[in-house]
Amino acid sequence: MILRHPVQSVLIGLSKGNRLMPPKRKQRILVAIDGPAGAGKSTIAARLAQRLEVPYLDTGAMYRAVALLALRDGLPTALDEAGAARVVELMENHRIEVSGGISGNRIEIDGDDVSSEIRTPECSLMASAVSAIPEVRQALVPMQRRLGLEKGGVMEGRDIGTVVFPDADLKVFLTASAEERAQRRHRDLANHEVAVSIDEVREQQNRRDHQDTSRSESPLQVAPGSVVVDTTDLSLDKVIERLMAEVANLFPQGA
Ligand code: DC
Numbered sequence: 001m002i003l004r005h006p007v008q009s010v011l012i013g014l015s016k017g018n019r020l021m022p023p024k025r026k027q028r029i030l031v032a033i034d035g036p037a038g039a040g041k042s043t044i045a046a047r048l049a050q051r052l053e054v055p056y057l058d059t060g061a062m063y064r065a066v067a068l069l070a071l072r073d074g075l076p077t078a079l080d081e082a083g084a085a086r087v088v089e090l091m092e093n094h095r096i097e098v099s100g101g102i103s104g105n106r107i108e109i110d111g112d113d114v115s116s117e118i119r120t121p122e123c124s125l126m127a128s129a130v131s132a133i134p135e136v137r138q139a140l141v142p143m144q145r146r147l148g149l150e151k152g153g154v155m156e157g158r159d160i161g162t163v164v165f166p167d168a169d170l171k172v173f174l175t176a177s178a179e180e181r182a183q184r185r186h187r188d189l190a191n192h193e194v195a196v197s198i199d200e201v202r203e204q205q206n207r208r209d210h211q212d213t214s215r216s217e218s219p220l221q222v223a224p225g226s227v228v229v230d231t232t233d234l235s236l237d238k239v240i241e242r243l244m245a246e247v248a249n250l251f252p253q254g255a
Pocket of ligand 1 (some may be wrong): 037059060061063064113124127128131132156157158159208212
């Protein structure tokens, strides 16, 4: 697998003279956001990155791109050993490219934009399955680490605070009740014209929650030192204000 990261060029651009950084904060900042599916991570991480004027990296999209390769190859979401080996082979033979930065990420496979295709319910389930393969994580994690260490940003996923950046400036664990998460996911899919029943969303969410928290390799956990935010009854603005206040605490002098 070859993964190119134009994100890096965005990061480099940002570092020059802190042109796009908030005027008072000159230090690099790295925010790690983890949590289960439907907790609002992507929207919140992207919005926070915009407010902080730093790059945003959606690490789940990387696992989703690998999942799309597996789906296109006809593999079932219940991966056996041979299936897992095939996923690794596919990953090595295709070029997955992540680009974008402040407002969102664009994912390409061999030059084709798959940013929408990776959002289907089927791809969500397969992403959860391929993310349990140690070789897949061993390929993706070092890249995520390299990007964050170079220039910082807001990075979201399942293991950012526990494995990728245990020393992030701010670690956040976003959560919400299972029912609220399912309702949000259902609305989101409907907005993207994906027809799926709420029962199906609940069932898939349960499967993903179980897989993501019980896998042996980097399971979803609250990283030590995380700020835990339950977003069930919080508006997006309230969550952002809460996180901006946490950032302000880190940089009391704006230094
Ligand atoms: O955040 P998401 O729903 O796009 O993630 C898709 C899957 O990828 C999720 O079920 C678990 C996996 N994932 C992971 O294991 N580690 C990450 N850092 C991000 C996602």
